[in-house]
Amino acid sequence: xxxxxxxxxxxxxxxxxxxxxxxxxxxxxxxxxxxxxxxxxxxxxxxxxxxxxxxxxxxxxxxxxxxxxxxxxxxxxxxxxxxxxxxxxxxxxxxxxxxxxxxxxxxxxxxxxxxxxxxxxxxxxxxxxxxxxxxxxxxxxxxxxxxxxxxxxxxxxxxxxxxxxxxxxxxxxxxxxxxxxxxxxxxxxxxxxxxxxxxxxxxxxxxxxxxxxxxxxxxxxxxxxxxxxxxxxxxxxxxxxxxxxxxxxxxxxxxxxxxxxxxxxxxxxxxxxxxxxxxxxxxxxxxxxxxxxxxxxxxxxxxxxxxxxxxxxxxxxxxxxxxxxxxxxxxxxxxxxxxxxxxxxxxxxxxxxxxxxxxxxxxxxxxxxxxxxxxxxxxxxxxxxxxxxxxxxxxxxxxxxxxxxxxxxxxxxxxxxxxxxxxxxxxxxxxxxxxxxxxxxxxxxxxxxxxxxxxxxxxxxxxxxxxxxxxxxxxxxxxxxxxxxxxxxxxxxxxxxxxxxxxxxxxxxxxxxxxxxxxxxxxxxxx
Amino acid sequence: xxxxxxxxxxxxxxxxxxxxxxxxxxxxxxxxxxxxxxxxxxxxxxxxxxxxxxxxxxxxxxxxxxxxxxxxxxxxxxxxxxxxxxxxxxxxxxxxxxxxxxxxxxxxxxxxxxxxxxxxxxxxxxxxxxxxxxxxxxxxxxxxxxxxxxxxxxxxxxxxxxxxxxxxxxxxxxxxxxxxxxxxxxxxxxxxxxxxxxxxxxxxxxxxxxxxxxxxxxxxxxxxxxxxxxxxxxxxxxxxxxxxxxxxxxxxxxxxxxxxxxxxxxxxxxxxxxxxxxxxxxxxxxxxxxxxxxxxxx
Numbered sequence: 001x002x003x004x005x006x007x008x009x010x011x012x013x014x015x016x017x018x019x020x021x022x023x024x025x026x027x028x029x030x031x032x033x034x035x036x037x038x039x040x041x042x043x044x045x046x047x048x049x050x051x052x053x054x055x056x057x058x059x060x061x062x063x064x065x066x067x068x069x070x071x072x073x074x075x076x077x078x079x080x081x082x083x084x085x086x087x088x089x090x091x092x093x094x095x096x097x098x099x100x101x102x103x104x105x106x107x108x109x110x111x112x113x114x115x116x117x118x119x120x121x122x123x124x125x126x127x128x129x130x131x132x133x134x135x136x137x138x139x140x141x142x143x144x145x146x147x148x149x150x151x152x153x154x155x156x157x158x159x160x161x162x163x164x165x166x167x168x169x170x171x172x173x174x175x176x177x178x179x180x181x182x183x184x185x186x187x188x189x190x191x192x193x194x195x196x197x198x199x200x201x202x203x204x205x206x207x208x209x210x211x212x213x214x215x216x217x218x219x220x221x222x223x224x225x226x227x228x229x230x231x232x233x234x235x236x237x238x239x240x241x242x243x244x245x246x247x248x249x250x251x252x253x254x255x256x257x258x259x260x261x262x263x264x265x266x267x268x269x270x271x272x273x274x275x276x277x278x279x280x281x282x283x284x285x286x287x288x289x290x291x292x293x294x295x296x297x298x299x300x301x302x303x304x305x306x307x308x309x310x311x312x313x314x315x316x317x318x319x320x321x322x323x324x325x326x327x328x329x330x331x332x333x334x335x336x337x338x339x340x341x342x343x344x345x346x347x348x349x350x351x352x353x354x355x356x357x358x359x360x361x362x363x364x365x366x367x368x369x370x371x372x373x374x375x376x377x378x379x380x381x382x383x384x385x386x387x388x389x390x391x392x393x394x395x396x397x398x399x400x401x402x403x404x405x406x407x408x409x410x411x412x413x414x415x416x417x418x419x420x421x422x423x424x425x426x427x428x429x430x431x432x433x434x435x436x437x438x439x440x441x442x443x444x445x446x447x448x449x450x451x452x453x454x455x456x457x458x459x460x461x462x463x464x465x466x467x468x469x470x471x472x473x474x475x476x477x478x479x480x481x482x483x484x485x486x487x488x489x490x491x492x493x494x495x496x497x498x499x500x501x502x503x504x505x506x507x508x509x510x511x512x513x514x515x516x517x518x519x520x521x522x523x524x525x526x527x
Numbered sequence: 528x529x530x531x532x533x534x535x536x537x538x539x540x541x542x543x544x545x546x547x548x549x550x551x552x553x554x555x556x557x558x559x560x561x562x563x564x565x566x567x568x569x570x571x572x573x574x575x576x577x578x579x580x581x582x583x584x585x586x587x588x589x590x591x592x593x594x595x596x597x598x599x600x601x602x603x604x605x606x607x608x609x610x611x612x613x614x615x616x617x618x619x620x621x622x623x624x625x626x627x628x629x630x631x632x633x634x635x636x637x638x639x640x641x642x643x644x645x646x647x648x649x650x651x652x653x654x655x656x657x658x659x660x661x662x663x664x665x666x667x668x669x670x671x672x673x674x675x676x677x678x679x680x681x682x683x684x685x686x687x688x689x690x691x692x693x694x695x696x697x698x699x700x701x702x703x704x705x706x707x708x709x710x711x712x713x714x715x716x717x718x719x720x721x722x723x724x725x726x727x728x729x730x731x732x733x734x735x736x737x738x739x740x741x742x743x744x745x746x747x748x749x750x751x752x753x754x755x756x757x758x759x760x761x762x763x764x765x766x767x768x769x770x771x772x773x774x775x776x777x778x779x780x781x782x783x784x785x786x787x788x789x790x791x792x793x794x795x796x797x798x799x800x801x802x803x804x805x806x807x808x809x810x811x812x813x814x815x816x817x818x819x820x821x822x823x824x825x
Binding site (some may be wrong): 241242245263312315316372380382383394 | 588590592595609610765769770771780781783784785787788
């Protein structure tokens with residue numbers, strides 16, 4: 001009897017559970033159906049589903065480090081300046097701007113007739129509230145990226161504002177593009193909500209964000225620049241590569257980003273799908289510790305560069321995507337100047353190694369994180385250097401450990417790092433960040449990412465001068481020289497520059513990816 | 528476990544008809560077809576493990592960037608991997624690593640576990656309590672999780688994988704041997720030996736340990752399968768063999784990015800692991816049918 005009771009209880013429980021899950025399912029599929037039917041008929045004109053690879057972290061534009069979050073913000077929020085498809089600076093909420101010769105004073109004339117999504121007016125007061133929010137809050141990412149150097153914000157008129165720096169800071173102009181404007185009312189009354197539901201001036205306004213599931217935005221009718229847009233965009237984080245690809249093929253997503261390299265061929269051959277590639281500002285390289293033997297010898301470092309076949313690198317490690325890194329910065333970065341590449345030449349490499357006193361090679365360690373692409377890259381370097389007798393041991397470490405090991409070293413003498421397989425990305429318009437943290441002697445770890453411990457006084461001077469002026473022609477001259485010098489000194493094994501790949505349904509147009517990897521769908525249209 | 532009566536019987540048989548245990552064993556084992564096939568497979572695998580580097584058609588480390596991710600063909604029996612290396616050659620050379628890791632881990636675990644189990648079962652009392660409770664602690668962690676924790680402590684590397692797999696094998700062996708020891712301790716001949724003044728070591732080694740062997744053999748074969756899986760699993764997670772090694776778990780791990788496009792990169796080492804583990808388990812089953820007195824009695 002007892003047994004029967006138990007059995008009945010178990011069956012009831014199971015039924016109850018089943019009922020619950022069914023309800024959940026039907027709910028889920030209902031909403032799903034709705035969106036698919038809508039997007040199937042009148043729809044597709046009005047809706048866009050975008051599948052991206054990672055969860056969004058924060059919607060606070062002043063405190064965002066990940067590309068996906070800033071891509072979404074880009075649709076809702078605007079800065080005084082912004083970036084075009086090539087990553088170069090354009091004016092957005094600023095009608096005009098000027099920089100003083102000493103690179104200390106930035107003056108902006110603002111657009112008139114712009115309103116925030118909550119009805120607030122955009123004017124000099126609003127800009128001041130935003131800049132002051134950043135310069136007074138150390139916990140915001142942008143604080144330490146230039147805004148802490150602001151000494152004074154002065155309103156010159158309703159639509160004119162002047163920002164003064166304590167010292168010149170080259171990347172400041174890029175920062176004004178990154179710092180998006182939030183409604184001053186929100187900053188004053190409700191700043192805790194900024195990371196969750198921001199209010200800006202962009203063409204789209206925030207609707208809802210369900211962590212880990214989706215984030216929805218809709219067309220803002222009162223947008224100052226008018227224009228026709230899709231009515232609603234839903235972003236879905238889909239970390240699993242295969243699922244993202246399947247969604248695009250099935251039409252459940254109209255845009256996916258990024259397209260996994262191994263699926264490019266598959267998708268290119270699929271009907272109704274287009275795959276697009278864009279050169280990025282993500283440079284892959286191996287930094288060589290120039291402070292310690294054996295890599296302190298320039299001949300050894302050059303030998304490494306001759307030993308590594310860059311085309312094979314792109315083919316093997318990057319699935320055939322990308323371009324060889326033929327300077328110290330990617331080609332999309334401003335002031336880029338192509339250098340004469342170290343061609344693949346084993347004999348020359350061996351000869352250089354012998355000249356340096358290592359005819360039989362030596363043992364060396366390469367470090368990297370545990371990411372499968374990094375592992376692949378490190379193995380590739382191991383194979384390539386094996387050809388000239390250099391035995392490379394791969395040490396892959398979890399990101400946190402790796403960073404402790406590298407940035408834990410307080411002096412170059414302490415550093416145990418020999419080679420680091422890594423990548424770097426800076427805004428295309430921000431050459432300061434593409435050079436100074438990597439090659440300036442003030443940027444030795446732990447202060448910066450000069451993990452090659454590269455020290456060249458001339459290079460230091462070039463960077464210092466370029467950062468303290470606003471004369472564009474002179475800057476170009478200085479940076480050209482810098483690229484020549486550093487490329488010659490080979491603090492890195494120069495490998496490649498990524499291409500970012502995104503996929504869209506053929507009926508979608510106007511989707512762009514900028515070199516930093518940001519997905520721009522402000523002008524997307526669906527036919 | 529072994530009851531005193533059957534033991535006496537077999538001892539009687541032993542003296543009566545020139546009984547050869549090996550022959551007897553072979554007679555019954557022959558009937559276990561699956562186990563027999565599995566044993567042949569394992570023997571072949573061991574041979575391959577020894578002569579692998581000499582028979583491999585290609586250098587398992589030599590990349591060929593013009594033949595990336597090619598499917599199985601006449602020139603590359605199992606295709607090539609993401610560096611154009613011949614997968615078949617890598618599997619052959621990798622057999623040695625996989626077998627070496629699992630054998631050494633299991634045998635180390637066997638030795639340590641057996642000693643602990645004998646001591647625990649024979650002496651009883653607080654020694655028994657300490658050993659068994661420590662085993663319980665180890666048992667309370669899932670095998671692989673414990674291994675991951677150990678490797679995390681020791682650092683990645685194939686030797687540390689051996690240690691990790693060994694440590695999680697020890698309690699199983701200890702418990703098994705302890706049970707057998709408790710049974711064997713009750714035998715008259717043990718008492719006799721003790722009353723004649725035999726030392727503890729002698730009683731344990733000469734009279735009790737032999738009683739545990741048949742169960743140990745079964746368990747070892749089973750355990751090797753588990754050990755291969757665990758070692759491959761650890762390597763898959765990047766905690767074991769270094770990434771360029773042709774260890775099967777490593778091959779599986781580095782190939783997983785190509786699951787959708789060039790599945791042979793994953794399937795081939797997968798099959799190797801699968802077959803090897805299956806073979807060891809089949810042998811274990813067969814051995815149990817032959818050796819386990821409980822089953823025999825039934």
